[in-house]
Amino acid sequence: MTAYLLCLVLFSIGLYCILRKRNLIKIIIGIGIVEYAVNLFFILVGYRTGGRSPIFARDQVITNMVDPLPQALVLTSIVIGLAVTALLVAIAIRIYEKYGTFDITKINKLKG
């Protein structure tokens, strides 16, 4: 139970970072923290008490395994997070070339 609560605390820390920091790179780091927290939560959902890793071996009979489905889903989710982070970093580099600063309070040409 405490593991789940700590995951949600990590999610809130990432969300605070996205909302309150003024530097573009810190916002990207905040998005990374939020994605880690959600992936960690998903894997913890699959834990069974006393289970071992869900991989068959050649000559053994395994009785107690943790749930393998969240692990496959989180693999996909990590790759999606990689793609989003790469896109955000590329956009941030171009913004620095155009505006000369990373401060979001100075990047406000679109108004109204």
Place this chain on the structure above:
Amino acid sequence: MRHSKEAGMTLIVKTVTRLTVGLILLYGIYIIFNGHLSPGGGFAGGVIMALSFINIMLAFGKEAALKKFNLSSAQLLASAGALIFLLLAMIGFIDGHFFSNFFFKNKLPFDLLSEGNIPIYEVAISLIVGGGLFAIFVALVIEHKADKHSD
């Protein structure tokens, strides 16, 4: 103190990189081919293969790495991997369903060639992920000639 401007890092890093980059690439290929037997698979193996090329770029500078493997060939490799993946998925139509798994079904489990066409999927995924990651890295470090100021 350096007297002349060289690309890349110091001599120790360059020597160690020359010795270990081939081993990193080999380890990545091992993880890809054993993806259906032990943890790993296409995603992790592809990232490790891309990392070996990025290692060359970090240690020896941009031009040395780009001579081995430049941006358009990385993009071509990633697209080719994606086309192979889609082609394999459509071959499953022969058996009746999209993505069906029907080669080699009669070999023993835990062998290298056992699980049908899953190892070929892993190779295709590693091409996509490895080529894509290297292309992203090169695209981020290439400087735009039009926006560069002096020097």
Place this chain on the structure above:
Amino acid sequence: MNIIPLFVIIPLAAAFLISFAGRFAKRIPDILGNSACFALLFLSIYMANALYKIPGHILVYKVGGWIPPIGISMVVDSLTAFMLVTVNLVAFMIAVFSIEYMTKYTDKWKFYTLFMLMIAGINGVTITGDLFNLFVFLEIASISSYALVAFGTESEEMEASFKYAVMGSVASSFILLGIAFLYSWTSTLNMADMASVLAEKGYTRTLPFVSVLFLMGFGLKAALVPFHGWLPDAHPSAPAPISAMLSGVLIKVLGVYALSRIFYNVLGMDSRILSILIFLGALSMLVGVFLAIGQWDLKRLLAYHSISQIGYVILGIGLGTPLGIFGGLFHLFNHSIFKSLLFLNSGAIDYSIGTRNLQEMGGLRARMPVTAATNLIASMSIAGIPPFNGFFSKLIIILACVQAHHAGYAFIAVIGSILTLASFMKVQRYAFFGVLNKKWEAAKEVPVGMLASMIVLGLVCIVAGLFALPPFSAFLTNAANVLVNGKDYAALVWGAVK
């Protein structure tokens, strides 16, 4: 039966082929992209037609031959067929428009690759029957749209794209968190299986929490009012065909369709969520239209009107009565057609004279007659003037509000409609009527390819009012029945799995 996965295979194959070979030949991206979109349009009309003859109006396809819930399944029922026809019709028109329009930007093959990936993601969200598969296709479509908004690489487009990307990935994280909670409660990811397990297990405190998470996540994708902040910056900054695609298709499929599918069919609707949806819909209507009146940038005005019209759709779907859902879905179809036509018109104006500011235009009717005519048709549709299609769908929504004893919301809908009429009269007066501005003496009409797509969309605007009448309204009534009888979804799917 085997053509169901083709809706995802064809755009993916086109995207990969264009990214492999597109930089070598000039004409390959155009030919591949447009033929793929035409094939998709043909298949979606064929699928909608074939679905009538099947009892139960539902088709299930097992990917890889694995039986659900062990494998992923693709489900096509009447609502799916309706959304597929809408999406692919608009996508084909936009693909034809962008043959000529995108010559102003460099690297047309990159545009077509991203465009095909976005269509693959949108089609995938529509036909899937599995929750995590929905999340993966949602992310494919969203990431392509973040990259497409930044396509022109000017400073405003970069800023708008960054804001959109950050808000979009926060919303996706909320959706994934909701899926994780649902998986931990029901231990399955298939939508039909989850519906039957939730119906057995009854009420638990997890369900309102997950409902709020999904409302926040999908509400941001649909641009409902507390979550609309990204839309007025992202939609004007994109190139005109992409603005039409985003406003006309993406916010509907990723937002409204996913929201109604999950709330009506999987979670089971209760009256608290319905009242929240009605309230947010009415709020969107007013906020969108009040903020739109003072705008002088043409595309920003159209973007604010998107927020307002999505409010109408959510109001109709949130009513929960058969007439309300019919009106909501009909307005969704109409809005796709006339909003994409309006954005394509603004793209045509931008192509000819290079500005989007209403105060600089004037009297363009003399130089660009076809654009002016289609713009007049689309403006009258969105304002709700008979006999165009917007009138019928707004009338049905207002009648459904009165029938469900929410007369106050009907009054708000009428006020929103009047203010929409006011702001589009402003657009017509400043852009097309009046004296021709001296600067635009040399302006010409746009090339034939762009004109063809605008004319076809204008014709659909005129004809689509017929959908309210009995022989054609069966198309919409079947789609609405999927949501009205939401609890039968699981039984229908299990009956159709062979």
